[in-house]
């Protein structure tokens with residue numbers, strides 16, 4: 001019941017490719033199709049034989065991309081090649097639906113049994129593992145049921161795909177190439193599809209809270225609860241959802257914890273140039289655009305995959321289908337002291353594809369993918385209305401004896417303890433309390449919103465709450481984007497990548513024309529589950545607090561995870577800011593603090609969970625391909641020998657991995673030598689740069705976009721003001737001003753770096769935005 005299966009799919013593609021480069025129609029010539037793009041931004045080039053290579057602006061090898069950003073390129077719509085996809089008839093689809101329905105209900109009834117069983121299948125609050133679960137939780141039960149519904153639909157599609165694959169004898173590669181993708185909407189599986197948002201004919205002036213309708217042709221691009229995109233097709237053992245295995249032996253991959261123990265030890269390696277503010281801002285912005293969620297029971301309870309004393313995984317009959325516990329090796333130098341052999345790990349929730357087609361599992365991003373300060377405002381209208389005061393355009397604050405803090409969390413489990421005198425906060429993101437300097441960042445931007453709203457209200461007394469709120473939000477998002485592209489990214493990626501990926505902002509007096517409606521802004525899975533987690537290596541395990549004269553206290557980071565009570569000490573926020581803007585962050589390398597690999601979220605417990613191991617496991621959970629394939633993607637030769645990382649690291653790698661082709665992306669990426677001028681290696685650099693290029697060129701509302709593109713464009717005068725914004729200005733304007741009246745102009749760089757010496761907050765080196773540009 002399917003159209004003919006071409007004998008050699010790859011040959012077919014190659015053939016089409018070589019002829020297509022000469023024949024594409026004029027509308028495909030739009031931007032990306034004709035310009036020379038970095039290899040990473042045109043993933044399909046890997047599968048095309050006759051590429052037209054070129055030199056990028058940074059004199060690297062690039063490719064004339066004819067396939068857009070899709071990793072299966074030649075199958076994409078608009079290229080007249082749809083006939084190669086298999087179209088299933090209603091009968092087959094009906095049978096598949098029946099089968100997947102039955103399988104899903106089997107899983108669900110087993111789940112119900114587990115929930116009711118007396119085995120320790122539910123995780124109880126109090127442990128580090130519970131903290132990890134809490135980290136990815138939803139806001140409330142409405143959120144939860146919405147997410148669960150979408151996730152179950154996605155699971156049903158994956159099950160149907162598996163049934164179809166088995167039945168037709170398809171190979172994993174067929175799936176990777178998207179050969180059986182088919183729009184399920186008009187089929188018996190149509191109930192699994194998410195309805196598209198309804199967009200007005202004339203685009204809204206302000207970006208929507210839920211990010212929808214940014215792109216009129218793809219109204220759900222960038223919206224919350226939609227899937228991550230991918231640079232390369234997923235690698236699952238069964239082609240559908242089962243985690244990858246060793247490429248050589250077919251055996252399970254080495255334990256992520258064993259890799260963590262062998263490779264990611266804690267060495268104090270301060271970066272000479274950049275401050276902890278750079279680290280903390282990185283985490284803060286990652287919470288603007290990516291959050292995957294662990295599966296949970298339908299009632300929101302956390303799934304446990306290990307027995308109650310952590311000495312073993314639960315037996316298969318007591319294991320939830322989403323369990324993928326991390327095996328702790330017998331001789332584990334740390335966990336053996338606590339007789340731990342099992343670390344909980346629950347797989348991420350899935351989401352149906354945008355085109356609601358069949359295919360392997362895609363993970364869900366819970367947030368708006370855009371840089372839109374959703375960590376301040378939330379990603380859904382419901383979340384936003386909880387955070388708004390509905391007076392004078394302001395957000396709700398907790399007034400703590402005159403100091404404005406984030407509102408207190410209503411959820412009694414938002415922090416690890418809620419003892420007397422402690423505090424636990426609420427913001428647009430559920431991870432706020434995870435780290436006390438993260439709370440500081442959130443507090444700065446909350447205060448900035450209210451500060452701007454107040455100023456606008458004075459300039460425009462006739463504006464109502466709604467107008468004030470929307471205008472303020474638009475300015476704040478502009479500031480955030482400006483700080484990211486002007487201050488943050490050059491530090492992370494270096495000037496070459498800024499040029500090559502067109503990440504540089506426009507010069508004074510000009511709007512940007514870089515918007516391209518063909519670019520999918522979605523966060524890529526490789527970026528979220530590996531590359532942008534480079535930041536974990538920059539975290540320092542301790543925080544030194546200085547009083548007005550001398551060092552007063554050293555705080556161990558695990559003491560302030562999910563325990564932000566210190567925020568209520570009058571001087572704490574200024575002390576923390578002073579530390580963040582003067583103390584160095586750690587180098588990006590294979591050293592990861594014990595605070596993250598042994599004690600993370602431990603609360604009052606002797607041991608915590610290991611973030612390095614979790615990152616590795618998450619990469620496998622999400623079907624990321626091995627490191628070598630991403631090397632190839634960005635144009636580096638594949639590794640052939642472990643020793644290419646040097647004999648010492650080579651030996652360590654050899655002692656865990658069977659083959660260089662098994663190395664996990666997060667591991668290989670951190671092992672790379674830095675690119676000169678950048679703080680990360682070439683593979684992470686390209687994946688990160690590509691992502692921020694998407695977030696800029698694929699966002700119609702990007703702050704400096706031309707009036708012809710951006711319905712809510714700034715006036716030229718306003719744009720010049722936004723361009724003055726800086727992290728230091730945000731700090732100067734929103735600290736408690738108890739200890740801080742001086743700042744280095746560039747907050748991410750240490751004040752000891754020549755040219756970045758402290759100046760007074762009123763100095764022209766930290767320009768002040770003149771808001772009269774908004775006076776009507």
Ligand code: HEM
Pocket residue numbers: 132135279280281282283286290291292293434435527528529532533534535536538539561600611614615618
């Ligand atoms: C301050 C200390 C930090 C802690 C305690 C922390 C902790 C965590 C945890 C528990 C997760 C979820 C892991 C999982 O279950 O897969 C995570 C994910 C992540 N972290 Fe961090 N992190 C920190 C700093 C950073 C920094 C500095 C960056 C980037 C510069 C960063 C980027 C990310 C990203 C991109 C994710 C994936 C989020 C998602 O898509 O769900 N983190 N982090």
Ligand SMILES: [Ca+2]
Pocket residue numbers: 288289367368369370371372373374375
């Ligand atoms: Ca966002």
